[in-house]
Structure formats: structure tokens, C-alpha cells
Amino acid sequence: MARHTRTWPELPRPLDGTVMDNHTHLPIVPAQIPKANGFAMPLDEQISAARATGIARQVTSACELPDFAAMIELASTYEGVRVALALHPNEAALHDGCVEPSPDGLTPQQSTHHIPLDDALAALEKALDNPMVVAVGETGLDYFRTAEAGRDAQKRSFAAHIDLAQHKGLPLQIHDREAHADCLEVLDRAGNIDIPVVFHCFSGDAHFAHELAERGFYASFAGPITYPANAHLREALVAMPRELVLVETDAPYLTPVPHRGSPNASYVMAHSVRHIGELWDLPEDLTCAQLMSNSTRVYGEW
Numbered sequence: 420m421a422r423h424t425r426t427w428p429e430l431p432r433p434l435d436g437t438v439m440d441n442h443t444h445l446p447i448v449p450a451q452i453p454k455a456n457g458f459a460m461p462l463d464e465q466i467s468a469a470r471a472t473g474i475a476r477q478v479t480s481a482c483e484l485p486d487f488a489a490m491i492e493l494a495s496t497y498e499g500v501r502v503a504l505a506l507h508p509n510e511a512a513l514h515d516g517c518v519e520p521s522p523d524g525l526t527p528q529q530s531t532h533h534i535p536l537d538d539a540l541a542a543l544e545k546a547l548d549n550p551m552v553v554a555v556g557e558t559g560l561d562y563f564r565t566a567e568a569g570r571d572a573q574k575r576s577f578a579a580h581i582d583l584a585q586h587k588g589l590p591l592q593i594h595d596r597e598a599h600a601d602c603l604e605v606l607d608r609a610g611n612i613d614i615p616v617v618f619h620c621f622s623g624d625a626h627f628a629h630e631l632a633e634r635g636f637y638a639s640f641a642g643p644i645t646y647p648a649n650a651h652l653r654e655a656l657v658a659m660p661r662e663l664v665l666v667e668t669d670a671p672y673l674t675p676v677p678h679r680g681s682p683n684a685s686y687v688m689a690h691s692v693r694h695i696g697e698l699w700d701l702p703e704d705l706t707c708a709q710l711m712s713n714s715t716r717v718y719g720e721w
């Protein structure tokens with residue numbers, strides 16, 4: 420019997436409203452597009468599919484120095500696309516020279532762009548002044564992909580990103596991988612934060628959702644909220660005040676059900692939006708309106 424071949428997800432029924440994919444990674448070069456059944460869906464097609472489905476706006480994150488200029492350039496060629504820039508926590512560790520094998524068994528490699536962390540932060544600060552940039556992200560802590568030796572660099576970089584975001588008046592997108600308590604500790608230590616703070620691809624439970632809500636932070640839900648095993652994410656969504664909930668793809672990863680295992684793109688996010696509406700027990704048009712008004716409050720209009 421032939422092996423089941425994955426294809427790109429079919430176009431979902433258009434949403435009864437418009438929403439923003441507040442965190443995705445658009446491919447800068449075609450080679451970055453994953454293939455399904457030998458086919459890489461061109462970016463133009465991905466974006467028109469998103470618009471046809473009701474995904475009106477996208478925030479695309481570049482979190483390695485060499486990608487900043489190219490991502491800004493890409494965003495300026497597509498209506499509805501804006502940019503988030505940061506040094507990813509795993510990049511922060513590399514800028515600081517940490518190449519210890521990580522808990523997930525990989526050995527990180529430094530490359531020529533891994534200049535000292537302070538120089539990288541200075542380059543980021545400059546890049547943030549571009550008008551296409553609407554957020555600082557993703558920054559935070561990753562205890563899965565970086566060894567303990569890299570944690571200090573991650574915390575130092577995270578704190579510097581908080582300062583930069585405050586200074587520039589930009590919202591902050593946080594990457595929190597197996598580091599819930601420490602992420603909150605770094606944020607709490609920063610004191611009075613007067614910019615929107617978004618936990619991108621929220622991975623905590625209802626208790627952690629309360630911790631965020633208490634501080635007025637946002638939780639952004641991606642495809643994993645649709646996975647059968649993730650009851651804790653559905654409980655967290657329900658525990659979160661609706662005005663603090665955002666939706667994202669984190670594409671090309673984390674494709675929602677019923678297309679798990681296929682490549683992800685913003686147009687596929689309609690499935691996550693519908694799932695959130697069901698959990699809220701809210702009609703689709705009101706679900707979209709709530710999510711879009713939350714996104715606009717955080718990132719502004721364009």
C-alpha cells in the first residue's frame with residue numbers, strides 16, 4: 420500500500436470576520452518553505468489564501484540578526500504584513516558563546532553572525548526604528564534548546580529586550596519554553612512595564628494563565644490548542660479574560676487539527692480561531708471581532 424502523503428491543507432471555509440495572525444515566520448527565501456508531497460506553496464499564494472480566509476493582517480518575526488533587513492523588505496512588499504524583531508533566546512546564548520549540548524541532545528553551532536551579545540543588541544536597537552516594525556519578539560527563555568550554561572545570557576538578553584521595547588514603545592512577544600516561572604521572574608524584576616506583553620504560543624495551564632492575567636499580560640494561542648492531548652491549553656484559554664487572548668500560527672510549525680503533520684501557514688489559522696470560538700461558546704463573528712480588537716489594541720492599525 421502506498422504511504423499516506425501529506426499535502427498542503429486545503430483552503431478552509433472563510434471566517435465570518437477578520438483576524439490577525441499575530442506571530443508567524445514568513446519565508447524570506449523560497450528554500451525556507453516546507454514541502455508537502457513535493458510542493459512548496461509560494462508565499463504569494465499563502466498570503467492570498469490568508470486574505471481569502473479572513474486573516475487580514477500578519478506579524479512576521481525575524482529573530483536572527485541576518486534576517487532583519489530581509490524580513491522588513493518582505494513586509495514592505497505585502498499589504499497587511501508587519502514585522503517583529505528580536506534575538507531569539509537560543510541566539511542570545513550563541514551570541515554569548517554558549518555551545519554546550521542542549522537538553523534536547525543537539526550541539527549548537529556558532530556562525531559568523533554571532534557577534535558579542537551587546538553588539539547584537541545594539542544592531543537590534545537600530546533595526547527597531549524601521550516603521551515596518553510593530554513589536555519586539557521573540558525574546559524570552561528556552562530551557563529546552565539551550566543548556567544551563569546559556570541561561571544567564573538568555574536572562575540578560577531578555578531583560579535588555581524588555582528595556583528596548585519600553586524605550587521604543589513597542590509590544591513584547593515572549594518565547595517561553597519550559598521556563599514559565601523564570602520568565603515571570605525576569606518580567607517582574609523589570610518593574611513597571613507599560614507596554615503590552617504577549618506570551619507567544621502560550622504553553623502553560625490555567626494557573627499560569629491566571630498569573631499572566633493578574634499582570635495584564637496577553638496569552639497568544641497557536642495550533643496546539645486543537646491537539647487532543649492539550650486539555651491544559653483549553654483550560655488556560657477559558658481561564659484567561661477574553662480581552663487578553665490572541666491567536667497565531669507560529670508557522671511553518673504547529674499546524675492545527677485537522678491538518679496536523681502538514682505544513683502550516685496563516686490561512687490554516689481559521690481552524691484555531693473556530694476552536695477558540697467553540698471554547699468561548701461564542702458565534703464566529705463575535706469571536707473574530709474580539710480577537711481582532713485585542714490584536715489591534717496590542718499592535719495598532721495598518
Ligand SMILES: [Zn+2]
Nearest residue numbers: 442480557669
Ligand atoms: Zn515563533
